[in-house]
Amino acid sequence: xxxxxxxxxxxxxxxxxxxxxxxxxxxxxxxxxxxxxxxxxxxxxxxxxxxxxxxxxxxxxxxxxxxxxxxxxxxxxxxxxxxxxxxxxxxxxxxxxxxxxxxxxxxxxxxxxxxxxxxxxxxxxxxxxxxxxxxxxxxxxxxxxxxxxxxxxxxxxxxxxxxxxxxxxxxxxxxxxxxxxxxxxxxxxxxxxxxxxxxxxxxxxxxxxxxxxxxxxxxxxxxxxxxxxxxxxxxxxxxxxxxxxxxxxxxxxxxxxxxxxxxxxxxxxxxxxxxxxxxxxxxxxxxxxxxxxxxxxxxxxxxxxxxxxxxxxxxxxxxxxxxxxxxxxxxxxxxxxxxxxxxxxxxxxxxxxxxxxxxxxxxxxxxxxxxxxxxxxxxx
Numbered sequence: 446x447x448x449x450x451x452x453x454x455x456x457x458x459x460x461x462x463x464x465x466x467x468x469x470x471x472x473x474x475x476x477x478x479x480x481x482x483x484x485x486x487x488x489x490x491x492x493x494x495x496x497x498x499x500x501x502x503x504x505x506x507x508x509x510x511x512x513x514x515x516x517x518x519x520x521x522x523x524x525x526x527x528x529x530x531x532x533x534x535x536x537x538x539x540x541x542x543x544x545x546x547x548x549x550x551x552x553x554x555x556x557x558x559x560x561x562x563x564x565x566x567x568x569x570x571x572x573x574x575x576x577x578x579x580x581x582x583x584x585x586x587x588x589x590x591x592x593x594x595x596x597x598x599x600x601x602x603x604x605x606x607x608x609x610x611x612x613x614x615x616x617x618x619x620x621x622x623x624x625x626x627x628x629x630x631x632x633x634x635x636x637x638x639x640x641x642x643x644x645x646x647x648x649x650x651x652x653x654x655x656x657x658x659x660x661x662x663x664x665x666x667x668x669x670x671x672x673x674x675x676x677x678x679x680x681x682x683x684x685x686x687x688x689x690x691x692x693x694x695x696x697x698x699x700x701x702x703x704x705x706x707x708x709x710x711x712x713x714x715x716x717x718x719x720x721x722x723x724x725x726x727x728x729x730x731x732x733x734x735x736x737x738x739x740x741x742x743x744x745x746x747x748x749x750x751x752x753x754x755x756x757x758x759x760x761x762x763x764x765x766x767x768x769x770x771x772x773x774x775x776x777x778x779x780x781x782x783x784x785x786x787x788x789x790x791x792x793x794x795x796x797x798x799x800x801x802x803x804x805x806x807x808x809x810x811x812x813x814x815x816x817x818x819x820x821x822x823x824x825x
Contacts, residue, residue, distance in 0.1 A: 447792060450792055464558075464559060465570075473531060476531035479531075482590075495537045495793070499793050500797065506800060508780065510673075513602050515602060518775065519540060520781055521535050521538075522784060523544040523545070523546045523547050523604075524546075524606075526543065527547065528545075528548070528579045529545040529584045532588060532599075533600065535601060538796060539797050539800065542604065542781065543602075543603055544605070544783065545604065546578070546607065546608065547607070547639050548578050548607060549578060549610040549611075551610040551611075552580030553612070555575035556575035560731070561573075564719075568786075569714070569733050569737050569786065570733070570786045571729060572731050573644045573729075575644045581624070581628040584629060584632075585628045585629050585631075589632070599634070605629050606636075607637060608639045608642065609648055619660045619664075622638060627667065635673035636664075636675070638677065641706035642732065643679070643707065644732060653686070654692075657690065661676070661694075661697040662697060665697050676690060676699060678690055678704055679706045680763065681708055681710060688752060700758065701780075702759055703783075704749060704760070704779075705745050705763050707732025708732060735786035736764045737764070742764060742774070743763075746779050750820050751778075755820045759778050759780060761774035761779030761781070765784040766784075766787035766791055767787075767791075768803050769802070775815065775818050780819050
């Protein structure tokens with residue numbers, strides 16, 4: 446029996462009637478305690494029990510990208526561990542990698558609360574957080590203290606998602622991203638340029654070719670250690686705009702594309718009025734994650750895979766709750782898959798269930814490894 450789904454989730458989602466952001470902060474108090482560098486015997490025992498319950502290791506799930514070893518293709522998406530406060534815990538829950546952030550150069554409080562809402566009828570989340578975080582310097586210091594200068598000892602690969610500070614003018618965006626990158630370069634296995642959040646004024650305009658190109662060019666000039674650099678795009682872009690991003694990614698030798706961020710569309714939602722505010726969903730600002738973005742993100746993955754003939758790695762994210770969801774994105778062309786909203790709804794055992802299902806899919810298709818599944822339906 447999954448205790449989270451049968452007992453804890455109904456209490457957390459409905460019984461307590463608590464603010465989702467408050468619950469998130471309380472969860473991180475526990476995770477920080479479990480992730481102490483020198484835990485006591487009780488903490489060590491709890492971590493081992495979680496690892497035994499939540500993890501699944503099988504060589505068929507392993508792959509190597511950018512000279513980085515991924516034990517499995519399921520990662521934690523950016524937005525959950527904004528400040529890297531639980532960087533050692535994500536392997537305990539079975540993830541093959543985790544993406545920290547979004548972090549900005551300047552610390553910032555984000556948008557006014559309430560700013561995080563569950564849409565239960567849609568298996569979705571509405572967020573307008575606004576890149577609330579403690580800043581790149583604080584994350585760098587925290588990761589150095591946690592790992593004592595031994596980045597090679599990360600239990601799983603860690604990506605770092607970089608955003609533009611709200612106080613920084615759009616025309617100075619390149620410098621802002623570079624400043625964060627300089628501080629965090631020793632600690633990220635890969636880095637993501639986030640120009641697709643709908644919750645920072647003007648940020649999505651940086652996806653336009655004329656504005657994105659100088660940012661990518663400046664970052665690659667700074668990237669003397671050849672860290673894998675990816676760009677994260679919105680699901681709401683037109684095909685021509687996505688094609689422009691692909692061309693820039695190839696021209697500036699990016700390591701890949703993350704597809705996709707949250708959507709600002711509301712047309713497919715069952716939820717019409719946000720209970721917390723009493724307003725129509727069409728009047729509520731913010732991005733939607735979870736099931737409503739699943740199909741579109743897969744369509745974008747397939748488009749990128751087709752346009753690049755599979756030569757540009759893709760991390761797929763959006764609406765991943767089950768093994769079938771992950772398999773759909775992998776076979777459309779994603780080498781790796783991330784989840785955030787799905788993990789909130791499905792609970793700590795989700796990753797193990799997904800990995801078990803992926804192994805069953807490999808058997809069903811007669812494939813020897815997850816790498817062989819990437820893009821097999823990408824030409825549909």
